[in-house]
Amino acid sequence: MNTAQQTARVGLFFVLGLALTWVTFETLSGGKIFREDGYTLIAPFGSLKELKNGDEVRMAGVKIGVVERTRLNPEKRRAEAILRINTDSTIPSDAVASISMSGLIGTNYIAVDLGTPSAPVLRPGDEIRTRNTADFNSIMSDLGNLGQKLEGALGAFGKAMSGEEGQPGLFQKLDRLVTENQEKVTATMSNLQDITAKVNQGQGTLGKLVNDPALHDELLAAVQDIKGAAAGAKDFMANAQAIVDQVKSGKGTIGALVYDENAASDLKATMANFRSVSDKIAKGEGTLGKLIRDDQLYQSAQSTLKKADRALDGMSDSGPITAVGVVANSLF
Structure with missing residues (x-):
């Protein structure tokens, strides 16, 4: 292998290395190596639950930013995640952020709900509302405790x-x-x-x-009679209610006596007159009072009736004219 080929291979490997480095930086930085766009928000949590720099921030499942860094705030006794949100993404002030997992073995991410459209948007540097959620470790711990309690219950x-x-x-x-x-x-x-x-x-x-079918029929007939009696009682109550309504409305004799002032006055006057008459009779005043209380008048009436009785006995032996004279003589 000559020197030219070796040089070409070294150069090719160098270019491939630069390309891999570029792809790595692009992936980790979200395509922004030399400059950072967007704005930052502060998300406070009781625990970040393995959240790290570069994890995604999603709203309704859509990526709108990344976790720029994490820090501990000892003064407020909490952990904070600094979120870098894309410039074209706005978050309402009533939106709530929580830490979620993309799967049982996936990475964590910040999930932000949509909030309400009428709420004002968060400005750079604002603090977003958060909600603590159970992570996989706490769930497994609770399951372990539940298993221990179940084992104890089964043992008992x-x-x-x-x-x-x-x-x-x-x-x-x-x-x-x-x-x-x-x-x-x-x-x-x-x-x-x-x-x-x-x-x-x-x-x-x-x-x-x-x-016994006959006993069943009798029982059924008794039930029907009870139903009929109940219906009759219902009609009686309805009629009684109608009478009460008429009395309340002043209709009829009872209604007039109860609600008609003139009838009530007349009744009072009648009772007063009846009492006055009875008082006079009791005192012997008037013809009826004298008849009841004057013994001499009673004796005179009794004597007159005896004379009339003797005169009638003598009429059988005398003529009509003589009878008249006998009666007149007997009476006077």
């Missing part, structure tokens, strides 16, 4: 089933209970079998209810 259940320290377990207790009460269980099953046989044969109240 196993001990309860099998027993411990010479104490019988649940299965042993059930077995002993069944063994000690085998005769009672057998008798109970026999009684249940007899009861079901009687019911099937139509014996007893329950058997008749199940097997």
Whole structure:
């Protein structure tokens, strides 16, 4: 191999090396080696969860920037990610950023939601709102703790089933209970079998209810009667309500007495007159009062009736004219 060929190969490898270096820088810097475009935002988190420089910032799954660098803020006791957002991308002030994974073995990235269109946009150097999410390690830790708790619960259940320290377990207790009460269980099953046989044969109240069609019809008729009585009671209540409504509206005699002031006044005046008359009668005033309370008037009336009775007895033996004279003589 001559010197010219060796020189050409060395030059070719050198050019390929420069090309690979250029591609590497382009990939790591997002196509911006010599200048940095866009603006920066600060994203505070309780933990960055393996987030590193160069990781993507995505909004609705679309890349809008990269993580420029990460830092620890001891004064505020938090970790911060400095985000470089593309110039043509705007983020509303109510948007929320969170750290997400692109897969179980993928890299982390910053996910930003869309926010609301009416909210003002974040300016360079502003702080974006963030939300802490569980990472793979915390999830695996929680699963491990859950497994330990489940193992403990299963162990306690196993001990309860099998027993411990010479104490019988649940299965042993059930077995002993069944063994000690085998005769009672057998008798109970026999009684249940007899009861079901009687019911099937139509014996007893329950058997008749199940097997006697006539009793079923009577029961159904009784239910229909109860429904009819309920309907009648419903109609009675409706009529009573109608009567109450009429009374409230002042209709009818009762309504007029309750709500008509003139009728009420007339009733009061009538009762007052009746009381006045009864008071006069009780005091012996007037004809009816004297008849009730004056004994002399009663005796005079009784004497007159006796005289009339004697005059009528004498009429049978006298003529008409003579009878008139006899009556007049008897009375006066």
